[in-house]
Each structure stands twice: as C-alpha cells, then as structure tokens.
Amino acid sequence: MRVATYNVNSIRLRLDSVLAWMARHKPDIVCVQETKVQDADFPEAPIRQAGYHVAFRGQKAYNGVAILSTTPPEDVRTGLDDGGPADETRLIRARFGEVTVVNTYVPQGREVDHEMFQYKLQWLRRLREYMDRHFSTRDPVIWAGDLNVAIQPMDVYNPEDRARHVCYHADARSALQYCLDWGFKDVFRAFHPEAGHYTFFDYRTADAMDRGWGWRIDYILASPPLTARARDAFIDVEPRRLPKASDHTYLVADFQ
Numbered sequence: 001m002r003v004a005t006y007n008v009n010s011i012r013l014r015l016d017s018v019l020a021w022m023a024r025h026k027p028d029i030v031c032v033q034e035t036k037v038q039d040a041d042f043p044e045a046p047i048r049q050a051g052y053h054v055a056f057r058g059q060k061a062y063n064g065v066a067i068l069s070t071t072p073p074e075d076v077r078t079g080l081d082d083g084g085p086a087d088e089t090r091l092i093r094a095r096f097g098e099v100t101v102v103n104t105y106v107p108q109g110r111e112v113d114h115e116m117f118q119y120k121l122q123w124l125r126r127l128r129e130y131m132d133r134h135f136s137t138r139d140p141v142i143w144a145g146d147l148n149v150a151i152q153p154m155d156v157y158n159p160e161d162r163a164r165h166v167c168y169h170a171d172a173r174s175a176l177q178y179c180l181d182w183g184f185k186d187v188f189r190a191f192h193p194e195a196g197h198y199t200f201f202d203y204r205t206a207d208a209m210d211r212g213w214g215w216r217i218d219y220i221l222a223s224p225p226l227t228a229r230a231r232d233a234f235i236d237v238e239p240r241r242l243p244k245a246s247d248h249t250y251l252v253a254d255f256q
Helices: 015-025 042-051 115-134 168-179 187-191
Strands: 002-007 029-033 055-059 067-069 073-076 091-096 098-103 143-145 219-223 232-237 248-256
Touching: 002 015, 002 098, 002 143, 015 029, 015 042, 015 248, 029 098, 029 143, 042 055, 055 091, 067 091, 067 098, 115 143, 115 168, 187 219, 187 232, 187 248, 219 248
Parallel strands: 002 029, 098 143
Antiparallel strands: 002 248, 029 067, 055 067, 073 091, 091 098, 143 219, 232 248
C-alpha cells in the first residue's frame, strides 16, 4: 500500500500535474490539502477517469481536504465532532479495508501574537482528543497531512532563527508532540534520521530549493500496527521545481 500526502495549494490549478504524478508513482491513497474549491466545483470527473475514487470537503478560496484512492472509501467523515467549530474543510477521514486514513490541514497560526495561533494550539489539542475518542492504538490508523509544525530542529533549515515562528514555536511543537504521544510514529523519520529533508519551500524565499532553505511540515504518521508494516518513505522534490508549482511537495510512504 503506497500512501502519499500533498498540499496542492489549489487542486484546479494543479490538477494536470497531480494526475501525471499519480500515473508515474501509482499511489493507492493520496491525502490532499488546501484544495481551495467549494464542493460543487471540485474536479471530480477527471480524477475518476484516471482510475481514482475521491472524497472531499472544501470551501471557496481557502482550506479544503480530499482523499484520492484506488479503492472506494468507506465510512467517510469530515470535521472535528466535539461540539466546537467543526472545521469540516480541515479534516476528512475514510476507511479502506482494515485501515483508517485521517487527512488534516492544521491551521497555520499567522503570528504568535495572533488569535489564530491560539486557535492552532487548541485545534491540535482537540485533534488528540478526537483520536482518543475514535481509535485505539491497536487499530491500523494513518494520520497524514500538512501539520504546519516542524517538530525537530532538523526539520527546518535555520531553527536558531525560528523560535517565534508559528510553525516552529515551542508551544506549537509541544501541541503536535501531544498528538504524537497518542501512539503515532513518524514514518519518514524511521527511514531517514538525518537532517536536510524538507517538504515545503516558501515562495517568498528566492531559490529556496537550490539553497536548501526548507521546512518539513508534512507528515505521514502511523499507529503501532502500521508502523510495524512500514517498508519505505521518501520525499519527491521534483514537483516543487515545476512551473507554477505548489510551495509544498509530495511525501510518500509504503506499507506491506
């Protein structure tokens, strides 16, 4: 089973490159974030023509999540179900046989002093509670997506200068770690413990890829039963070099 995650930064703008990438790498499941399209306008037909099923929840211009899969998704659900803001365009989950996939687009946070940063921290706490309510560590669960946190110093090119960045601030890292402590393991790090691997290169930084100025803020995380079945993981940076590329690129993990 090959699983990929990708912040597409507009599915309609980059649909052709997404379909080409899937034809080349043949993933079984692709978790997509920032689709930036309301459900009525989601480009479902060409994805189905390419041999994939798709479940999605989106809104105009912002957020949006989708799961593309070679087999039909079952028990599709969206949003956090704890009585607070549902944020249905930030979380979608589906079951594929015995495996449940949870795809999330975690709030970025804007600035440390902004109310959205506190919302980000709260959202991650709510997500941990969501996992507690719905799953056991005995269940085969994959949690994937753009989590908007570089959790270790090696996950950002200049950690010494990023202490107050919303994607590396100590409070954000602690909030994500609280989620990981549920029982999730970072599949990519199991195969690549060394520094220098990134999934995000900011548009605003000139020649960010060539300079190695990136962040690893996209993850594929696995519960213990699936951690034991992980066989490989890699980041494909080539799509980030394409004209009109997303500022993120693909993270992939293979499971037996």
